[in-house]
Amino acid sequence: MAEHNNLGALGETIARQYLEKNGYLILETNWRVGKLEADIIAYKDNLIVFIEVKTRTTDYYGDPEDFVDRKKQKAYIRLANAYILRDNRTEEARFDIISIIIGSPESEPQVKHIVNAFTTIG
Numbered sequence: 001m002a003e004h005n006n007l008g009a010l011g012e013t014i015a016r017q018y019l020e021k022n023g024y025l026i027l028e029t030n031w032r033v034g035k036l037e038a039d040i041i042a043y044k045d046n047l048i049v050f051i052e053v054k055t056r057t058t059d060y061y062g063d064p065e066d067f068v069d070r071k072k073q074k075a076y077i078r079l080a081n082a083y084i085l086r087d088n089r090t091e092e093a094r095f096d097i098i099s100i101i102i103g104s105p106e107s108e109p110q111v112k113h114i115v116n117a118f119t120t121i122g
Contacts, residue, residue, distance in 0.1 A: 007102065011055025012039055015098040018111050024049065036079040048093050050080050055100040064099040065114055073118045
């Protein structure tokens with residue numbers, strides 16, 4: 001597996017642990033429809049939360065969450081619609097980003113949870 005895939009998988013593991021620790025129920029990981037993929041789909045407070053995880057080793061080129069561009073947001077919205085329709089869900093949806101910077105092996109990863117990072121409006 002390529003090094004960036006290993007980093008991404010590690011970031012998703014850290015994100016899942018963070019979410020579970022904070023009371024989220026993980027419904028799906030790496031859920032796909034067509035070419036679209038949600039890193040994590042979770043449930044909390046009567047909301048279905050679609051979570052994009054961005055992991056980097058440094059913020060030299062910008063914060064990881066800065067790389068969730070409008071195109072990626074639109075893809076997540078399409079994916080959420082497919083998920084909600086497939087399971088006939090009635091809950092509201094929310095779109096979060098979990099930004100993780102994994103520095104040296106000796107340091108703790110920096111985890112930033114951006115709640116309601118983008119919406120279907122705008």
